[in-house]
Amino acid sequence: LIVLISLDAVGFKLTFLLAGSAALFVGIGLGIQKIFQDIMAGLIILFGKTVKIDDIIEVDGIIGKVTDIGFRVSTIITRDDIDIIVPNSKFVNDNVINWSHHEHMTRFKVSVGVAYGSDVQLVKKLLLDCAEKHPEILMKNKPFVRFSDFGDSSLNFELYFWSSNIFRVENIMSDLRFMIDDAFRKNQVTIPFPQRDVHIID
Numbered sequence: 202l203i204v205l206i207s208l209d210a211v212g213f214k215l216t217f218l219l220a221g222s223a224a225l226f227v228g229i230g231l232g233i234q235k236i237f238q239d240i241m242a243g244l245i246i247l248f249g250k251t252v253k254i255d256d257i258i259e260v261d262g263i264i265g266k267v268t269d270i271g272f273r274v275s276t277i278i279t280r281d282d283i284d285i286i287v288p289n290s291k292f293v294n295d296n297v298i299n300w301s302h303h304e305h306m307t308r309f310k311v312s313v314g315v316a317y318g319s320d321v322q323l324v325k326k327l328l329l330d331c332a333e334k335h336p337e338i339l340m341k342n343k344p345f346v347r348f349s350d351f352g353d354s355s356l357n358f359e360l361y362f363w364s365s366n367i368f369r370v371e372n373i374m375s376d377l378r379f380m381i382d383d384a385f386r387k388n389q390v391t392i393p394f395p396q397r398d399v400h401i402i403d
Contacts, residue, residue: 235290236273242289243272252292252299257367259298260291266368280368306339306365311377314355316391321348321356324390328360331380337373339363354395 246252247270256267258277265277265285274286291297300307315324325346332344344362351357360377364370385392 235288238290239273239288242291242293243270243275246270246275246289246292247272252297255301257300258292259300260287260295264300280371300367306341306363307367307370308342308361308363309370309374310362311360311374311381312349312357313360313378313381314352314357314392315385316393317356319356319390323388324356324358327384327388327390328358328381331377331384332360332362334380335362335373335376337364337366339365355393 252258252267252270252275254267254270258265258267260277263277263279263285265279267275268278268284269276271289274288275292277285277287279285313328315321325348328346329344332338333340338344339362342363344360347359347361349357349359360381362377364373366373382392384390
C-alpha cells in the first residue's frame, strides 16, 4: 500500500497497473480454485472411501489400478504398466467405474459364433468345459452360456464367468479363446467367417 501511495504521489499512473493486476489475480484465482477443488475431492475420497488403494477403476475410458491417493492428485497404473496422474476432482465430478468397490470378483464374457447347423448343445458343453479348466475362473458362481442371437453368418454364443483377477482379465479371456478354438477343432465345430453374395446384373 505504501509503495502504491508513493508511486501515485510522484505522478505514476496506477490505472494500467491495477488493470493488469486484476487480470493476473483473476487467473491466479481460477488456478487456486482448481487446486482447492482437487484438495477437497482428495479429502472426500480419503474419508469417504469411495476409491481405495488397489481398487480397479475405469476413468475416461482408461482401466487402471489405484497405487496412490494424495491430497491433490492420485496415481493409477494401467494394464500396460504406465503410471497416470489423475486430479482427484476427476473421481468426484466425473463418472468413474470402480470394478472392485463391493466385490473382489467380477463377471466377464467371451463371445463366439459357430456355423449354422452346429450342435448347439455340444457348443454349450465345450464352452463350459473350457471355463471349468481355467485355474483363474471362479467356481463359486458357476460359468454359464447364453445363446445370444441368430447372426447373419453364425449362431452367436456368450460364455460368462467370474474372476478375481480383474486387472489382468484380458489374459484370461485370451486363454479361453485359445482353449475354445482348440476344443472346436477337435470336435469339428466350425467358426464361420462373414459371407456375402454378390449379384452381377448385365
